[in-house]
Amino acid sequence: MAAIAGFAPEAAGLISTISRRPGCAGARGSAKSRQADFGAKSGQAASAPLAVVPPMTDQSRMRTIYIDCNGAKSPAEFWQRYVDAIAPEDAHFFGRNLDAFWDAVEGGGPGWPGEVKLVFTDSAGLAAFQVGSGLSLLDGLRRIANDATQTEIELA
Template sequence: MVGSRPVAEVRRMRHSTLMRTIYIDCEGAKSADEVWQRYVDAVNPANAAVFGRNLDAFWDAVEYGSPGWPGPVKLVFLHSQRLATLRTRNGLSLFAGLRQIADEATQTSIELA
C-alpha cells in the first residue's frame, strides 16, 4: 500500500485460480465511518451506495453477497490494531468486531494485519 491509496494485488492460488488481494489501510483512521469509506474506496463493492457501512452490513456482504460484497477476493486490513480504540455505533470496538468476522467468515478471506 502506498500512502492512503488502495492497492489490489493478484495472487495465484491452488488449482490455478486467481485470487485478488485488496488492502484497506486503517492507518490514521479517526472513526468507524472513515474505515468503512476506505473499504468502499479500496474495494469498489457491488451496490456500494446502499452498503450499510457497519459490522452487520459487512458480515452480510462478505458472507451472503449483500450490498458491499467485495467479490471473490482476500481482504487485508492494514494497521488494524489501531481500530481497537474506535467504537461502532453500538459501542463495540471496531477491531473486535472485525476480528470476530474474520474468524467466522467462510465465504471471504479476511486478514487483520
C-alpha cells in the first residue's frame, strides 16, 4: 500500500485503489485535485502536502503468475487457463481473445492480471491455433509481449 505523508491510513487505501489500474478514469486528475479530495476525507486542510510513494515496481519482488499452456487443446481452453490463473474479479467480462488480452494487460480492462509478471510456460503448442488473419495464438502473444509496457509478459 502506498505511504502518504500527513494523511490518515484510510487515505492510503484510496490512493492505492485509484492508482493500481493503469488507464482507469480514477487514475487521472491532477495531484492538486487528489490532494483536495483526500485532504478533506482525512480531516486535514486541503493545503497539506501530498506525498505518494509509487507502487513497488522492482521486478525482483514483483509477483509472478505462471500459466501452463502444455496440452491446451483449443484457444478457449488456453483462455480459461489464463482466467483460472489470474482469477480476476471481472472474469465474466473478459473477451478471451488477443484484443481483450491487450486491453487487459495494457489498459487495465476486464481480465487485468494486476501488477504482476505473466509467464506462459510450454507455450510452443499455441502455434497450432490460428486466431485471425493467419496469425497463430503464439505469434499474437509474442507481439503483445513485445509491445506491452504495463505488464511484463514472458513466453517460455
